[in-house]
Amino acid sequence: MPYLTEPEPVRGLATEVAPGIRRIVAGNPGLMTYHGTNTYLIETGQGTVVLDPGPDDEAHVAAILAATGGSVGAILLSHSHSDHLGALAALQAQTGARTFAFHRSADSAFRPDVPLQDGDSVAGLLAIHTPGHASDHLCFARPDGIVFSADHVMSWSSSIVSPPGGDMAAYFQSLRRMLARDDRLLLPGHGPPLPDPAPYIQELLDHRIKREEAIAETLRTGPFAAMDLVKELYSQTNPWLIRAAERNVVAHLQKLEQEGRASRHADGWVSSLSSSDASSR
Structure with a gap:
């Protein structure tokens, strides 16, 4: 697979990755997380939206608050794995922002303030249910062809599909659903942006079929x-x-x-x- 790499990012710094979108990489590097979890700050008509607060880490929460001035319009969650969910409670306590996530959480201890269904919109973003890596996984699509693909499609590695929460049949279906779209840029939950994603997604699917x-x-x-x-x-x-x-x-x-x-x-x-x-x- 033609995986992408990038230099280790400066910790705690919000950097622009696309117009109106900044990224802060959490300090949780590892074999399963690359340089760390990507937290995205998205400028919308409803203020700054935070997508995936990241792991339970005071320094990372402080970086999000500094970059947003503490003003957050909403908190979106792609899925309820701890490296994406862990900082949510602290960030919500500091900002009072409502949380938006899939209506059937894979984490029994977490319930979003606003449960999302496949096809719902929030702050101009379309929620796309993409189970496979996690049963509650959502991608979020902007109308301009930019999609926040979280852990469903990552540029630096293929995704782990670990039962019972992970489902390979669902993962195949979700990859095919993304292939049917005409997106121009994916912003994953770990690793660098992925331009022209269709050929890469096809290779991911072909690799899994071959395996x-x-x-x-x-x-x-x-x-x-x-x-x-x-x-x-x-x-x-x-x-x-x-x-x-x-x-x-x-x-x-x-x-x-x-x-x-x-x-x-x-x-x-x-x-x-x-x-x-x-x-x-």
Whole structure:
């Protein structure tokens, strides 16, 4: 995959990434977060909107308050994972802004002030339900072709799909939904902006399809545990990312099971297709 990179950003600084949009990168770098979570400050007719407050970090909240002068029109949440949600309570306490997020939160402890449905609009942004990475994941689209893609499509890496909250079948559908759009720029939850996103999204989808077919083919010689499949198919994976690879494999296995192409047994996963079925695919 042709992933993008960028220099480590200056912490606590709001920098313009597109007209009317600034970004502050949180101080939570890591193997799963790249340089950190992107918090976006979006100028709208309803004031400055904060998208994804970021992790629970006093310094990051202080940077958001400094960049907005403490005046926030609304707080939007792409999904309820802690690296996006953690700072929300502190930011809301300081600003009094209402929170907007998908109406079925994946975090039982969080309920938005304004629950959003797929297709709703807030501050001129269209909410697009894109489950896969998380069941409550939303992308937000501006009318000018800029989309805040959060963790659904990231420029620096593919997304982890970890059941039960992650769903590979839903992820495939959500990627295809984004492909059907005519967007010009994606602003992800981690990593740099992604221009001309359609070819990249197609490669993400093709990569996942290829990986799934490799899993399905390997299962014909099963049974295999999910970690056995990781060792068989992910030989070049960073050892620190093996756990993430296993979660992706489990998500693929569950999708194959839903489609009648794999089944679980006490000693592992096996193919549900006969040799003739497999050869006809």
